[in-house]
Amino acid sequence: MKSSTTVLTAILTSVLAIVGSAQRGGRGGAPGQQGTPTPPGPPRVEELKKEVAADIETMKVATQQMVDQVFSFGELGFQEFETSKYLTGILEKNGFRIERGFAGIPTAWVATWGNGKPVIALGSDIDDIPQASQKPGVGYHDPIIEGAPGHGEGHNSGVPLNVTAALAVKKIMEREKLPGTLKLWPGVAEELVGAKMYYIRAGMFRDVDVNLFAHVGSNLGVSWGAGFGTGLQSVEYTFKGESAHAAAQPWRGRSALDAVELMDVGWNFRREHLRLQQRSHSVIVNGGDQPNVVPPNASVWYYFRETDYPHIKELREIGDTMAKAAAMMTNTEVTSRILGAAWPQHMNKTVAETMYTNIQTIGLPKWDDADVTLAKGIQRELKQPQVGLAAQIGQLRGGLDPEQNMGGPSDDIGDVSWNVPTATLGYPANIPNLPGHNWANAIAMATPIAHKGVTAGAKVQAMTVIDLLMRPELVQQAWDYFRNVQTKDQKYIPFISDKDQPALWLNEQIMQKYGPEMKKLYYDPTKYKTYLEQLGIKYPTVRQ
Ligand SMILES: [Zn+2]
Numbered sequence: 001m002k003s004s005t006t007v008l009t010a011i012l013t014s015v016l017a018i019v020g021s022a023q024r025g026g027r028g029g030a031p032g033q034q035g036t037p038t039p040p041g042p043p044r045v046e047e048l049k050k051e052v053a054a055d056i057e058t059m060k061v062a063t064q065q066m067v068d069q070v071f072s073f074g075e076l077g078f079q080e081f082e083t084s085k086y087l088t089g090i091l092e093k094n095g096f097r098i099e100r101g102f103a104g105i106p107t108a109w110v111a112t113w114g115n116g117k118p119v120i121a122l123g124s125d126i127d128d129i130p131q132a133s134q135k136p137g138v139g140y141h142d143p144i145i146e147g148a149p150g151h152g153e154g155h156n157s158g159v160p161l162n163v164t165a166a167l168a169v170k171k172i173m174e175r176e177k178l179p180g181t182l183k184l185w186p187g188v189a190e191e192l193v194g195a196k197m198y199y200i201r202a203g204m205f206r207d208v209d210v211n212l213f214a215h216v217g218s219n220l221g222v223s224w225g226a227g228f229g230t231g232l233q234s235v236e237y238t239f240k241g242e243s244a245h246a247a248a249q250p251w252r253g254r255s256a257l258d259a260v261e262l263m264d265v266g267w268n269f270r271r272e273h274l275r276l277q278q279r280s281h282s283v284i285v286n287g288g289d290q291p292n293v294v295p296p297n298a299s300v301w302y303y304f305r306e307t308d309y310p311h312i313k314e315l316r317e318i319g320d321t322m323a324k325a326a327a328m329m330t331n332t333e334v335t336s337r338i339l340g341a342a343w344p345q346h347m348n349k350t351v352a353e354t355m356y357t358n359i360q361t362i363g364l365p366k367w368d369d370a371d372v373t374l375a376k377g378i379q380r381e382l383k384q385p386q387v388g389l390a391a392q393i394g395q396l397r398g399g400l401d402p403e404q405n406m407g408g409p410s411d412d413i414g415d416v417s418w419n420v421p422t423a424t425l426g427y428p429a430n431i432p433n434l435p436g437h438n439w440a441n442a443i444a445m446a447t448p449i450a451h452k453g454v455t456a457g458a459k460v461q462a463m464t465v466i467d468l469l470m471r472p473e474l475v476q477q478a479w480d481y482f483r484n485v486q487t488k489d490q491k492y493i494p495f496i497s498d499k500d501q502p503a504l505w506l507n508e509q510i511m512q513k514y515g516p517e518m519k520k521l522y523y524d525p526t527k528y529k530t531y532l533e534q535l536g537i538k539y540p541t542v543r544q
Helices: 005-021 043-058 060-073 081-093 158-176 196-201 256-273 309-330 349-362 369-381 413-417 448-470 472-486 508-519 531-535
Strands: 097-100 109-115 119-125 180-187 210-217 231-240 279-286 297-306 333-342 422-428
Touching: 043 060, 043 158, 043 349, 043 448, 060 081, 060 158, 060 448, 060 531, 081 097, 081 109, 081 158, 081 180, 109 158, 119 158, 119 448, 158 180, 158 210, 158 448, 196 333, 196 413, 210 349, 210 413, 210 448, 231 256, 231 279, 231 309, 256 279, 256 297, 256 309, 297 309, 309 333, 333 413, 349 422, 349 448, 349 472, 369 448, 413 422, 422 448, 448 472
Parallel strands: 119 180, 119 210, 210 422
Antiparallel strands: 097 109, 109 180, 231 297, 231 333, 279 297
């Protein structure tokens, strides 16, 4: 549920403002310290990093095709069948061993190449957003297919970035006979925070030394430590009552929908007395069939977000109490099941500092007038400041005081970050000042903005892998931070039990409804250079 960088930046800016004026101190991280970019390595390491970045520049067409292809699949969480088939196909062709159906999730996989230590994992999300279908390159709402899902977050770009980086690094590893293993993996159903905790349970990261994640944003950046955003539990409550003729004999019915509504009302009163850091929201997924039948079944789906493990657990317990109380009021029964969860993120200081040095080397892509015109067009359309595209790389952010965290979005990369040293590379494939989880966030995602941003990100990712392969002291330092700072007082406790299973059925019906229409518009790179060309879109198209 990580939202757009716009939102993140806004949150972070306000958090930074608070931290600046507040007393220092607290747990985790190192409040007030911003981190120091890792100094350059020995000359041979720096030469190979230069070479890998130059090679990625020559791979631009292949990268663009991957970005466009996954954009055109537009698949929702747990339904990423075409996406996974396509991406594993490319990796398999390039000599990676593929394990499909990882953790019992049909669209999950692990692709491995190389031998021995260190094991460097590269992950990024692949699912998209309901009702976010949007023509790329068009600066106003114009769906490709009305009502269909679309990449209104930009998750079509991250695995193409990692594949590009991995293929370039692999070439160098082969030639230089560098020991080490590359392990690529997809964030299935990130928007449902649905898969990563199951990956951990199934052992995906057991042999991993460092995990590099990549997430789309509107700038190149990385952060470390804790201190912003939330973790969450995603829980569905199902009430069971008794149906009856709603007019003839209403006294014989027990309404499950009444229970759902009372739970929501109760929660909204209770909300006033919850910590300011919490975020909670719900949708009614089953509210009955028709008014003249007292609804015998009804379900409501909650996200309970808080800033640390104990508070997330507590918030869920309050939810359970509300559900039980609503069941008592309506003489119905209630059951619940967990559909997803995420730990609050804590990113590794050494890994972030190493990545940041490479960010400084690569810098932002060169945007042209067409790119900036599209960005300003949608910013104008949404009545946001017309800042265009990122003009300066972000700061190395870190060391925020978790006590000052006022909440925000979540991402199940949090769970991974508590199991293995991890950092998330933010890369500039999208436009600033967009709402997040929205059609507007899809506009840039199959245009030169995304293509250039992914190429820049792939260079940083590949250079960071080279650093980690050739400078074992960095891996050591990363684990020192992980063991002696991050997990000193707080260890990972999964939100799922051994019995919980991934919510594989989610989004199945939506994809059944829109899939056949979407399939006709899959990108065909044998006929068209770009997806924009295939759709016949003039780049950029904006309102005057
Ligand atoms: Zn995301």
